[in-house]
Amino acid sequence: MKKLSARRRHPLAALVVLLLALACTGGLYAAFAPAEKAQADDTAQSLAIDEGKKLYTVGCASCHGTGGQGGSDGPSLVGVGAAAVDFQVSTGRMPAATSQGAQVPKKKNIYTRAQIDQLAAYIASLGAGPAVPTKEQYGPEGADIAKGGELFRTNCAQCHNFTGKGGALTKGKFAPSLTDVEPKHIYEAMQTGPQNMPSFPDTTLSEQNKKDIIAYLNAVNGDETENPGGLELGGLGPVSEGLFGWIFGLGTLIAVAVWVAARTAKAKKS
Amino acid sequence: MSTTASNTSRSRGKAPGGERVADWADGRLGIYTLAKSNMRKIFPDHWSFMLGEVCLYSFLIIILTGVYLTLFFHPSMNEVQYHGSYVPLQGQLMSEAFNSTLHISFDVRGGLLIRQIHHWAAVVFIAGMFVHMMRVFFTGAFRKPREVNWLFGFLLFVLGMFTGFTGYSLPDDLLSGTGVRFMEGAILSVPIVGTYISFFLFGGEFPGGDFVARFYSIHILLLPGIMLGLVVGHLILVFYHKHTQFAGPGKTNNNVVGMPLLPVYMAKAGGFFFLVFGVIAFVAAIAQINPIWAIGPYRPDQVSTGAQPDWYMGMAEGLIRAMPGWEINLWGHTLVLGVFIPLVLFGVILVAIAAYPFIEAWVTGDKREHHILDRPRNAPTRTAFGVAWLTVYFVMLIGGGNDLFATHFHLSINAVTWFVRISYFVGPVIAFIVTKRICLGLQRRDKDKVLHGRETGTIKRLPHGEFIEVHEPLSQEQLHTLTAHDQYKPLQLGPAVDENGVERKVRATQKVRAKLSEAYFGEESQIAKPSVEEYKEITSGHGHH
Numbered sequence: 066m067k068k069l070s071a072r073r074r075h076p077l078a079a080l081v082v083l084l085l086a087l088a089c090t091g092g093l094y095a096a097f098a099p100a101e102k103a104q105a106d107d108t109a110q111s112l113a114i115d116e117g118k119k120l121y122t123v124g125c126a127s128c129h130g131t132g133g134q135g136g137s138d139g140p141s142l143v144g145v146g147a148a149a150v151d152f153q154v155s156t157g158r159m160p161a162a163t164s165q166g167a168q169v170p171k172k173k174n175i176y177t178r179a180q181i182d183q184l185a186a187y188i189a190s191l192g193a194g195p196a197v198p199t200k201e202q203y204g205p206e207g208a209d210i211a212k213g214g215e216l217f218r219t220n221c222a223q224c225h226n227f228t229g230k231g232g233a234l235t236k237g238k239f240a241p242s243l244t245d246v247e248p249k250h251i252y253e254a255m256q257t258g259p260q261n262m263p264s265f266p267d268t269t270l271s272e273q274n275k276k277d278i279i280a281y282l283n284a285v286n287g288d289e290t291e292n293p294g295g296l297e298l299g300g301l302g303p304v305s306e307g308l309f310g311w312i313f314g315l316g317t318l319i320a321v322a323v324w325v326a327a328r329t330a331k332a333k334k335s
Numbered sequence: 336m337s338t339t340a341s342n343t344s345r346s347r348g349k350a351p352g353g354e355r356v357a358d359w360a361d362g363r364l365g366i367y368t369l370a371k372s373n374m375r376k377i378f379p380d381h382w383s384f385m386l387g388e389v390c391l392y393s394f395l396i397i398i399l400t401g402v403y404l405t406l407f408f409h410p411s412m413n414e415v416q417y418h419g420s421y422v423p424l425q426g427q428l429m430s431e432a433f434n435s436t437l438h439i440s441f442d443v444r445g446g447l448l449i450r451q452i453h454h455w456a457a458v459v460f461i462a463g464m465f466v467h468m469m470r471v472f473f474t475g476a477f478r479k480p481r482e483v484n485w486l487f488g489f490l491l492f493v494l495g496m497f498t499g500f501t502g503y504s505l506p507d508d509l510l511s512g513t514g515v516r517f518m519e520g521a522i523l524s525v526p527i528v529g530t531y532i533s534f535f536l537f538g539g540e541f542p543g544g545d546f547v548a549r550f551y552s553i554h555i556l557l558l559p560g561i562m563l564g565l566v567v568g569h570l571i572l573v574f575y576h577k578h579t580q581f582a583g584p585g586k587t588n589n590n591v592v593g594m595p596l597l598p599v600y601m602a603k604a605g606g607f608f609f610l611v612f613g614v615i616a617f618v619a620a621i622a623q624i625n626p627i628w629a630i631g632p633y634r635p636d637q638v639s640t641g642a643q644p645d646w647y648m649g650m651a652e653g654l655i656r657a658m659p660g661w662e663i664n665l666w667g668h669t670l671v672l673g674v675f676i677p678l679v680l681f682g683v684i685l686v687a688i689a690a691y692p693f694i695e696a697w698v699t700g701d702k703r704e705h706h707i708l709d710r711p712r713n714a715p716t717r718t719a720f721g722v723a724w725l726t727v728y729f730v731m732l733i734g735g736g737n738d739l740f741a742t743h744f745h746l747s748i749n750a751v752t753w754f755v756r757i758s759y760f761v762g763p764v765i766a767f768i769v770t771k772r773i774c775l776g777l778q779r780r781d782k783d784k785v786l787h788g789r790e791t792g793t794i795k796r797l798p799h800g801e802f803i804e805v806h807e808p809l810s811q812e813q814l815h816t817l818t819a820h821d822q823y824k825p826l827q828l829g830p831a832v833d834e835n836g837v838e839r840k841v842r843a844t845q846k847v848r849a850k851l852s853e854a855y856f857g858e859e860s861q862i863a864k865p866s867v868e869e870y871k872e873i874t875s876g877h878g879h880h
Contacts, residue, residue: 307646
């Protein structure tokens, strides 16, 4: 005891006390914290979380903080849910490059399906958020295409164009084209509202509404969409039509006029 | 009359059937006299003289296809539920106008093709008028005696824009409805009377239940009726004035060198009609235009991005998009400058090109008739003005599509808008200066060619070792073509004082005119064309080499 009291004015004493106090608090917290959830997790789930945390530490922590709490370079991920992770990582938007333009673009996804699930499990473990939707939720069964079209024109077309070809937002940001976007990702985007997009939780657009919108998009901007009337010219409306009309309509006609004028009747030589 | 003459000469046997029909018609319509004076009417040959024909034929195509469309279109805004064959709109509420347009597109035989021919022909028609107008402008074909015809043409262009706009609005789809709303906003921005005009036009608050029916009357009756009259007048004047021609050997201000209307020109023009129809039908068969089924029915609470008008209204769209949203609030009234100024500028830009011929005529004071066209380089100030005007026009087209320029070139829409704003002021000035310099450069080159001949590229070494390039003198015809144009002298105001030493009174307008004239024709603005003396001196000098 004497030995300890003799060192109580040692420069490092405060540090030791602090460490002890921290260890105490931590220990008490570990003992009394609501541990039911952790106990309820089956081994596979907690394993996935562990693996996800490792992946997170390598790929995400530099911006989003070591515990997903966010930082100056990235928002907090507590409560964003597995749906957000699945959308951002599967479409290659996350991890983002260190120097970004106005908006993080879609790019090649570098994670495997399993890794994305592990990451999603880890982020979901940080706080409750929307889960990855199931095929029943975004599949075409039981969807009303026409209703989806109406909802799309009401809620989505002002940024994404009437058949989801995309559009410009301020200062270099943009609403991306929805061509070739997987139904699951469209569902997740509506659910979580990535980047500049507002989110449409089930209270705003019900599960059925989302299903309808996805079915509509698949009908008008999918692989099997027919284009009555010929080339779609990008589906962008009058600007591309005007350009096409000038170049291929009037341009061809001028070429024809030049051709006709060059073939003039020659005066007969007497 | 000619009938009696031909009958007596062919007393034996009957005249051939065609001749008898012609005789019958001549006795009642006097076609022989008409044909005699017009059959041999001469038209000069140049591809650019056929641009007007492109417009005429596409106008005819629009009328023909338009008549077909009226058979199936219901100009009504009554609400109906869709039960046609396009699945993604099943059961949706829409106006009868939109419903019948869907019906034309999917359920009427050939309906979609006719609709697309109609719309593509309209796009080509107005583009054709634009290019035709520019041809007339840059070659100075608007000079006396054709000023009235220039105005007819200009009116056709403007009416074509509005006919196109009303037609584009008829299907009552989301895109065109947004366009009509845009137009209503522009009308509302007019101080004092704007609200009244809007209520008068829409029969109450926008959108109401009337505008499709009203636009329909305007689109199929009022505007095309006026346009048809103007087209006829335009063509009569072309006949009356005779066609202009480019300078060349044998071509004078008093003759027209070319091919006779019958048979050569008629065959060519008739064939060209089918070529125009063919090209437009081909374009309509391979490319979609205004896919209203994808756009959806109009509802004032909905809007899509990329909501642009057809290209001919793009300038107006650009002006609105580029204009900062200024407004003044005074005594409970709002003056929306952000919309009203673009509306005024839209008119000003159009009138500027229409009024130009009269300004030029006033500056030159030239009262002569002109049937020989200018080469654009020989009228540098006019050409520069035209290019400056085109610059404003096309900058505004970029402004009208600023969102698509932003997305497709990965730019910021704000940067595109600022580019448009700055270019609106700077662009025409640069274009004017550059074009004028280019014209003067070309004039110098022409002068050089006349005086020194064509550069052959053949290098010759003279006995004393000097290398020279052999220049080949131009032919007499080429010399004529390059020197046929007139050059104006700048207007002189005369001495400031008269013979008694009293200051002469010069009107302010005359002073302005003299200034402009100096700008047009002063030493800085044209290169004196080679004179006969210069030519003789130089060519004789060559002989002594």
